[in-house]
Amino acid sequence: MRHNIKLGIIYGSAREGRFCDTVAGWLIEDIAQRGGFDLLTIDPAVDNSPTPDLRKRVKEADAFIVVTPEYNHSFTGALKTLIDSFHAEWQAKPVGFVSYGGISGGLRAVEQLRGVFAELHAVGIRDSVSFANVWGHFDENGTLRDSVLAEQALGTMLARLSWWASALRTARVAIPYEEATA
Numbered sequence: 001m002r003h004n005i006k007l008g009i010i011y012g013s014a015r016e017g018r019f020c021d022t023v024a025g026w027l028i029e030d031i032a033q034r035g036g037f038d039l040l041t042i043d044p045a046v047d048n049s050p051t052p053d054l055r056k057r058v059k060e061a062d063a064f065i066v067v068t069p070e071y072n073h074s075f076t077g078a079l080k081t082l083i084d085s086f087h088a089e090w091q092a093k094p095v096g097f098v099s100y101g102g103i104s105g106g107l108r109a110v111e112q113l114r115g116v117f118a119e120l121h122a123v124g125i126r127d128s129v130s131f132a133n134v135w136g137h138f139d140e141n142g143t144l145r146d147s148v149l150a151e152q153a154l155g156t157m158l159a160r161l162s163w164w165a166s167a168l169r170t171a172r173v174a175i176p177y178e179e180a181t182a
């Protein structure tokens with residue numbers, strides 16, 4: 001029997017009135033409908049210091065999806081603070097990206113996050129979901145106006161994320177990652 005994957009959804013914005021809630025809301029509902037994942041949320045607007053409870057959630061997750069906007073060609077300071085608050089908790093785990101913003105769809109933020117997570121021994125998933133000019137994609141209820149392409153992209157990303165999550169969970173249990181040192 002396949003175990004559900006413990007998936008941490010990380011909010012990339014802590015701004016009041018943030019669009020992040022709309023994008024993350026769509027993502028969480030979509031993944032819940034697909035099944036196969038136990039979801040937990042990690043939100044810098046709520047989790048603004050590395051409490052034991054937050055550390056526990058990051059540690060117990062087998063995989064992450066970062067929902068990130070683009071701020072001045074990068075990601076937000078709140079997200080960086082959250083990432084930098086932990087170290088071993090990220091290691092040997094896959095990270096997927098759902099990005100949004102203006103013309104770039106948040107892709108420049110994602111490219112920078114790939115480098116950050118590589119430094120933390122995490123595996124960035126190649127396939128991502130991106131919303132350029134995000135405001136037009138969702139109606140006032142937070143529903144995607146045209147979901148076909150996004151659903152397709154999300155399906156591909158989740159398939160790859162699941163593969164890595166299962167493979168790395170097995171590997172971490174067999175040999176703790178801390179032991180992978182000369």
Ligand SMILES: Cc1cc2nc3c(=O)[nH]c(=O)nc-3n(C[C@H](O)[C@H](O)[C@H](O)COP(=O)(O)O)c2cc1C
Pocket residue numbers: 013014015017018019020021069070071072073074100101102103104105106134
């Ligand atoms: C300080 C700031 C800088 C931004 N810089 C960019 C940018 O460089 N490229 C872009 O496509 N959108 C940019 N935007 C637009 C944001 O990506 C967009 O407003 C998004 O909704 C912000 O996410 P949030 O509402 O969840 O905080 C910027 C927005 C802010 C507030």
